[in-house]
Amino acid sequence: MERSPKTRPQLTVALLSGRNPDERTLVLRGELDVQTMYTLRDNIMYCLRSNCRSIGLDMTGVTRCDGDALYGIAGLQDALRTAGGRLRITGVSEPVREARVTVMLRHSIFE
Numbered sequence: 001m002e003r004s005p006k007t008r009p010q011l012t013v014a015l016l017s018g019r020n021p022d023e024r025t026l027v028l029r030g031e032l033d034v035q036t037m038y039t040l041r042d043n044i045m046y047c048l049r050s051n052c053r054s055i056g057l058d059m060t061g062v063t064r065c066d067g068d069a070l071y072g073i074a075g076l077q078d079a080l081r082t083a084g085g086r087l088r089i090t091g092v093s094e095p096v097r098e099a100r101v102t103v104m105l106r107h108s109i110f111e
Contacts, residue, residue, distance in 0.1 A: 067103030
């Protein structure tokens, strides 16, 4: 089902500082899918340009999540690891849990 422009998925990302200067947490609110992954990717790239190498994702505010987005996050984690960084999930909502079960994603970011 295709969405009309009026019902485009929305994702907001709040950037929180961590205990160390190279640590950040991104707090996600809203829908996480292929369209909104660009918002997440752009925020992760901002963190990397700011010399942040440890990024946490607080996904407790995600109201809708699809499997493609989870695969995208897994790919981002692999890219960060290659660049000497770390991406970890610090919390998930029920829609994120359900999407992970549905796509049977087994990746280190979820462990």
